[in-house]
Amino acid sequence: MPKYKFNLRTDRNTRPDEPAVVRFIIRWGGNMLTYPTGETIAPRYWCNAPDQRNHQRAKETKAFPEHPEFNERLDALLSTAKATFRKFLTDHDREPEPGELKAALDVANGRTKAKSTDLLGFIAAYLQSEEGQFNSDRKKPFHFATLSRFRVTLELLKEYTARRGSSAKPRPMHFSAVDAEFVAGFTVFLTTEKKFAANTVVKYGKTLRHFLRRAKDAGHPVNEQVFGRNLSLREEPSEQIYLNEDELSAFYRLDLQRIPHLERARDLFIVGAWTGLRFGDLSRLQPEHVEGDRIRIPTAKTGKEVRIPLHPFVRAIMAKYGGKVPSGISNQKQNDYLKDAAALVPALQTKIMVGGTKAGVRREVARAKWQMVTTHTARRSFASNLYRGGVPARTIMAVTGHTTEQVFMRYIRLSNDEHMDIIAASPMFSTPVLKAV
Incomplete structure (x- = not known):
C-alpha cells in the first residue's frame, strides 16, 4: 500500500x-x-x-x-x-x-475536468468535437466518407466489446485494458465474425489506431503496445482493372441515345478517363475551367490546381452538354449505371480471374470485365494508359495530383505482358546487331 x-x-x-x-x-x-x-x-x-x-x-x-x-x-x-x-x-x-x-x-481536487477513461466514451466525444470533424494534417474538414468510417468503426467497437463481455450491451473499456490483445482480437472479430474482406479489416483497424493516437495526444494513458510492429496492418493488392484505349474508344462510341441516364453516366466516365480527375472534381467542371486546349481546375482534395490537356473525346462531350459535363448523378448511382452501360460493350465481356481474402479465406472467381467498372476505374485508366504509352510517372503525377510515386503506382494496373511490351518498345531493344568484321 x-x-x-x-x-x-x-x-x-x-x-x-x-x-x-x-x-x-x-x-x-x-x-x-x-x-x-x-x-x-x-x-x-x-x-x-x-x-x-x-x-x-x-x-x-x-x-x-x-x-x-x-x-x-x-x-x-x-x-x-x-x-x-x-x-x-x-x-x-x-x-x-x-x-x-x-x-x-x-x-x-477539482483542478481539471474529468476525462473519460473509457475508449468508447472518448471516441463518442471525439466524434462530436471540432477536432473530430477537422483534419489537422490537411487543414480542412474531414471528408464525409471519412466521418462515416469513423462512425461505423465506433459501432463495430461497441459490438466487439459486448462480445467480449457477458451482456449484449457494450461494456466500458478502460484505456488500461486496450492492449495488444484487444487490438488483435478486434482484427479477428472483423475477420471471423463479421466476415469482412481483408482490406476492409485493415480499414477499420487503422481507424481504431487513429482514435488511439488522438486519445494519446489528449493525455489519456494509451498502452504503447497498440502501436507495435507486430500489430501492423497491411492491405493486400486490390483486384482493380483499367480500360485500355481500344476499350475506352468502344465504350465512347456505344450508342446510348435511347437510354439517356446510361449515356450521361458513360459520358462522365469517359471525361474522367481522359482527365484523371476524381469523381468529385468531375462534377465541378465548368466552361470557365477550359483555357484553349487545356483544363485548369483546383482539386477538392488538396486545393492545388492541376492542368490537363483537353482530349478530343472530352472536348466533344463538353460541347454536347453546353460546355459542361453531365451532372446530378450520385457516386452510387453512377457506379450502378456504369455497370449497366459497360455490360453492353462486347469488348468488356472478357472474363478475368479475381482473387481476394474474405473471412480469412483466399478465393478466386471469374468475373466479366464490365462487372468491375466503377467511377474510380476512369482515373486508373487515365494513369495506366499514359504510363503504358511511355509518359514518365512524374509527368502523369503532375496531372493526377499525386505527391508520391508509391501512392501513384497503386493506380497503374498493367499486366506483366503489358510491362514487357513497354520494355520491348525501348530503343535499347531495337538496336541493330553489327556483324563482326
Whole structure:
C-alpha cells in the first residue's frame, strides 16, 4: 500500500520565517509522486517531530493562528489521495502509474475536468468535437466518407466489446485494458465474425489506431503496445482493372441515345478517363475551367490546381452538354449505371480471374470485365494508359495530383505482358546487331 508524507521544500539558505512550499509525497511499488499542495508555511511553524501529535502539520501556536484551517486542508488532501488510489485500484485492478495518479488527483481536487477513461466514451466525444470533424494534417474538414468510417468503426467497437463481455450491451473499456490483445482480437472479430474482406479489416483497424493516437495526444494513458510492429496492418493488392484505349474508344462510341441516364453516366466516365480527375472534381467542371486546349481546375482534395490537356473525346462531350459535363448523378448511382452501360460493350465481356481474402479465406472467381467498372476505374485508366504509352510517372503525377510515386503506382494496373511490351518498345531493344568484321 502507498505511503504518504508531507514535508517542506527547503535548503540551507531558507530562513525560519521565510514561507516554504509544502510538498505531498506519495510512494508505492517503486513509484513516487510529488503532488503540489498549493500551501506554504514558514519552517518555524512546521512540526517535523515524529513524536508530536501534529507531525508533518502546522504547530498549534498563537503565532500561527490559521493552523486549524491549514491542517484541515492537508488532512482533506490526504483523505482524497487515499480514496483516489483505492478507486483506481478497484476500477483498473492494478496500481496506477505516477502520471495516472496525478491526473486522477487533479480531477478529484477539482483542478481539471474529468476525462473519460473509457475508449468508447472518448471516441463518442471525439466524434462530436471540432477536432473530430477537422483534419489537422490537411487543414480542412474531414471528408464525409471519412466521418462515416469513423462512425461505423465506433459501432463495430461497441459490438466487439459486448462480445467480449457477458451482456449484449457494450461494456466500458478502460484505456488500461486496450492492449495488444484487444487490438488483435478486434482484427479477428472483423475477420471471423463479421466476415469482412481483408482490406476492409485493415480499414477499420487503422481507424481504431487513429482514435488511439488522438486519445494519446489528449493525455489519456494509451498502452504503447497498440502501436507495435507486430500489430501492423497491411492491405493486400486490390483486384482493380483499367480500360485500355481500344476499350475506352468502344465504350465512347456505344450508342446510348435511347437510354439517356446510361449515356450521361458513360459520358462522365469517359471525361474522367481522359482527365484523371476524381469523381468529385468531375462534377465541378465548368466552361470557365477550359483555357484553349487545356483544363485548369483546383482539386477538392488538396486545393492545388492541376492542368490537363483537353482530349478530343472530352472536348466533344463538353460541347454536347453546353460546355459542361453531365451532372446530378450520385457516386452510387453512377457506379450502378456504369455497370449497366459497360455490360453492353462486347469488348468488356472478357472474363478475368479475381482473387481476394474474405473471412480469412483466399478465393478466386471469374468475373466479366464490365462487372468491375466503377467511377474510380476512369482515373486508373487515365494513369495506366499514359504510363503504358511511355509518359514518365512524374509527368502523369503532375496531372493526377499525386505527391508520391508509391501512392501513384497503386493506380497503374498493367499486366506483366503489358510491362514487357513497354520494355520491348525501348530503343535499347531495337538496336541493330553489327556483324563482326
